[in-house]
Amino acid sequence: MNITENAKTVLEKRYLIRDAQGKALETVPQLFQRVASAIAQADRNYDPQADVEKTAQEFYDTMTDLRFLPNSPTLMNAGRDLGQLSACFVLPVGDSMEEIFEAVKQAALIHKSGGGTGFSFSRLRPRGSVVNSTGGVASGPISFMKVFNTATEAVKQGGTRRGANMGILQVDHPDILDFISCKSDNSEINNFNISVAVTEGFMQAVHAGEDYPLIDPRTKQEVGRLNAREVYDKIVDAAWRNGEPGIVFIDRLNRDNVVPSQGRIESTNPCGEQPLLPYESCNLGSINLAQMVKGEGKKEIDWDKLGQTVDTAIHFLDNVIDVNKYPIPEIDRVTKLTRKVGLGVMAFADLLMLLGVPYNSQEGVEIGQQVMGFIQRRAKEQSCRLAEQRGAFPLFGESIYKDETPIRNATVTTIAPTGTLSIIAGVSGGVEPVFAFAFIRNVMDGDELIEVNPLLRRRLEERGLYSDELMKKVIAQGSLQHIDEIPQDIKDVFVCAHDVSPQWHIRMQAAFQKHTDNAVSKTVNFPHSATREDVDKVYQLAYELGCKGVTIYRDGSRGSQVLNIGKVSKEAKSDEEPQAEPSSAQQQNRLEPRPRPAVTMGITEKVKIGCGNLYVTVNYDENGICEVFTNTGRHGGCPSQSEATARLVSIALRSGIDVQTIIGQLKGIRCPSTIRQPGMKVTSCPDAIARAIEKVMRSQNGGQMPSAVQEMERELNQGAREEEVDHSIAGMRFCPECGAPVVHEGGCVICRQCGYSKCG
Template sequence: MIIKPAFSPSAKDILRDRYLWRDENRNPIEKPEQMLERVAKHVAGAESSLAMQYKWADEFYDVMAKLLFLPNSPTLMNSGRPAPHGQLAACFVIGVEDSMEGICEALRKQMLIHKSGGGTGFNFSKLRSEGAKVNSTNGRASGPVSFMGLFDKATETVQQGGMRRGANMGILNIDHPDIRKFIHCKDKDGTITNFNISVGVFDDFMEKVNSDPRGEEAALLAEIADSAWRTGDPGIIFLDAINRGNTTPNLGELTSTNPCGESPLYPNEACNLGSINIAKMVKEGAFDYELLGEVSAVATRFLDDVIDVNHYPLPEIAEAVKLTRKIGLGVMGWADLLFQLRIPYDSKEAYELAENIMRTIQQRAHETSVALGKEKGIPETLAHLGRRNATLTCIAPTGTIALLANCSSGIEPLFALEHTRVRTQTDGTKVIMKQVNRYYEQAQKEGLPEEVMKRVFVTSHDVSPSAHVRMQGVFQRYTDLAVSKTVNLRHECSVQDVLDAYTLAWREGCKGITVYRDGSKSSQVLYRKEDE
């Protein structure tokens, strides 16, 4: 018996607007349950026999319909589309070589990946600086920042299958001569809007900042912090932390991540993500680790299968992916889980629970990957790991799938207990959705003591910057790839608060850090009730 999926009315709206397949008149030709069936069957198509395909299609459908697990958006949207469509991964990285051919090549890849539904990350540090000599023409190079404008324009022009716009990560290393221009490249509102930008820093840079607060490194970091305080950009990527966590150093150094920072990848690599809704795992007032373990195992198999049924936009991507078979299993609904268990986000109990949950997922995912390796084979490049996938865990932002699962996003605290969300539909019209967090509403009805309400139902601005960073650090400890997290700061915070967050993030072993000070950009996706 096929169970009905537990989608909320607003999740059904989102599905109808952006996920369900349509006919030429743009009318949906499938229902939400048919979408999940399509996804489950297509992904289980990677299994070896018909019997196995039926068995796993049922299991995959079950975890999705119960909203215990959802894969990243491209898998929901594109599963089952015939080749050359049917691209299922959200994250890609593209290498950029220092030549006109290299730049054109990267641009070509970016456009094809965006068209297929994926987001792209680039490290532009190989490009020579602005004004440097161009041998062939005796001219002067325009530098990485001006080329980024080209990649930004291309993004604007290519819609991802009409569903969403491509996102990019642009990275420049701290030792590149154009770094100051890069730090300020988004100063003016409305420039390079399709890029998140991050400065790639190394441990020795951070060490110098700390040992010499008056040195040029400290001044540069202060300039980054000041810019981030004013505009939210740039973020920072800790390249040494990323490479310490690299499970395939034999394949070279990692220098870039995907757009939201959660997937450090090699050029041409792609990674598909999926998230477990831990808010759905409360049984008799306690966290249900048994269920978490079971769902982790099913989800790992699901994501590994996605690799085999995915239609990659370029042959070199298909080849790079099969070498490492990276997948990213993570969580969503963390804040909602804490609400149900009456645990404050910024408490020792929360850090411990985070650690136990993420450790369980990582262990189960690794065990499953070892077993899958025995069953289906291990790529030669991963023989030293003894498992089928170079990486298994990752914390994605879950920007849309958390709305589909009706839970809080990723590991973020709630932005507000009540809010309105402005959503732009495919036809360009905007809908305003009003929402009160249901656990908050329920607790209000139950009449919990005022101090408990205040302590438990905290929002991102009630949580101190250091607690945000510590939470990211705890999840990172059990995450093979990286953690997508925004350290949301109050409008009144200082540049020093941002600098302190950077140092703490580096010490905690985070692979990057993004801060966002309330009201520091002219448009925000989310508005609090009082802002209406």
């Protein structure tokens, strides 16, 4: 396989089968052989004489050529005992204690198996309603969302990542105002993405400035009225503040409900791209568009290759439905009634760069529409061919397609985020523009490795322009657009997410939505200086252009910024945040930690301890070492103890306590689980932390920040208010596993260095 070292590392770390001691039991090629062979077996369900070896080879070649990759649960679990291959599920939440906690249990089983869940809480009676059976008072949807959130926190998803959820509430629910603000505190409900289900009637009332009714979901009676524009403005304000909630145009989801006889679509998967009926699941996969070009010099789309890949991918995804081991019997039954699949794309930004077309251009939008239109037509044609051999989906006779040619799958296309998949393929994610063209990777000996987008590097080398010094300027600026040494024709094509105006983000999303059965996962990036009116305009444009939902993120709007790109005004502060009064500690002349810096660099070291592996990250800025955090491996122990030690060390470091004093206090502490095992290089978790700090002191010449990062630091907003770091999406700046910056894509954060991802 022609994969990058980073892709190989991600596959080895997250996807290979391992024994109880963590030793890999398969190679990367064997992983794909395992998956291809397992999925090909479904052919025998329809033809006992089927040549499954030939099918397996076709699937293997398509994956290892990086033309198509299925979603992560399929790569992880196909051919293994767990066998759960779906990424997306929607569960119903009924208005009784029994139904609510049945959904909690089912969600836990799904998270354990590696899937994500979507819920609508719109059926729950509002807060303050009388409960007839007990005479008590209902606590409302928000309180039960917190129950689901806590349960998610307790379940480690598939042994590799925490569970992700989507929470949706209908805009006419009486508790809608509480829902809009329920994530204003970034530490609350942090395993959920949330979206308001907006109706056509509500949007019409917004435009007319009229009131609209609030409906009690239990009695179906009007219980109040709100001004639609005021509610809409609250949604816009909350999204402007920290990106939550998103909006889902719920009537549009149901306009494309293939089997309305089975009920209304109420919710989507965690990233919003897959609307599903209760108990439905969907199997996703993505075509790598960077592989779909041909020609020397001037490139063009290879339509034949793309068509063949679509055919193989739809065959693959239909087989997944049959070999899948579903976590709940009802999901097995309902999924097979409609046999929904979701074929999407990754590397669209790379395709445009190969073609020499700007992302933020009408030509780019037209190519997006052309490519997705082709994929949609070809996917439906292949699904119809499969129906000839295998039969249409069981509910075809009562579907919206009943008078048309029989089709195997009720839906065939979905645009998913492809966070980790795009790392494996070494390309840009989904239909997003490139987030950053270059970044610095630190290694243990203190050297700086400059990572550069391979397409940009190749173009600059062809023109004799490439140099490490130039790339450091790109890193510091976050963009090519203001660098004089780079010609304008290259700047026009190599645009990153923050060079693309929010309007072009929406136009591109709408172009793909026109030819997508389900929906499009996309994040609309705003600069820090964007106003609420800017967010309003994008929401209105999304509504006008036919999008099914909108997710936005304003750079720097969350207390713990993911990664600032480009220049941010040093004077930029929220006009609603007054200057803080001196703290009591300052007034009494006590030590107080300096704020955590906006940019740090650091190293992560893997250390073997008595109960497993400990990963110690030590970060520093121009003032020295400022932060330590730890993460235990799958078989590690005492995570709370090591985290507590790391937090106290971080506070001490930023309070000015001498580093050598801290090292002296920690070094040599002994733990029985470590000292009783011969050959250990450390004596405990605190000892490992001390030794990692000591290495940084040596390798980084006292912990001084490299000059390129100092440049980046100066470009960032020094006035932005710093808040406590947590490990929710809202609070995540750096990867908790390797310490690299993470980025927002399609409702998730993704670390493009080690493959860590989190949604919700």
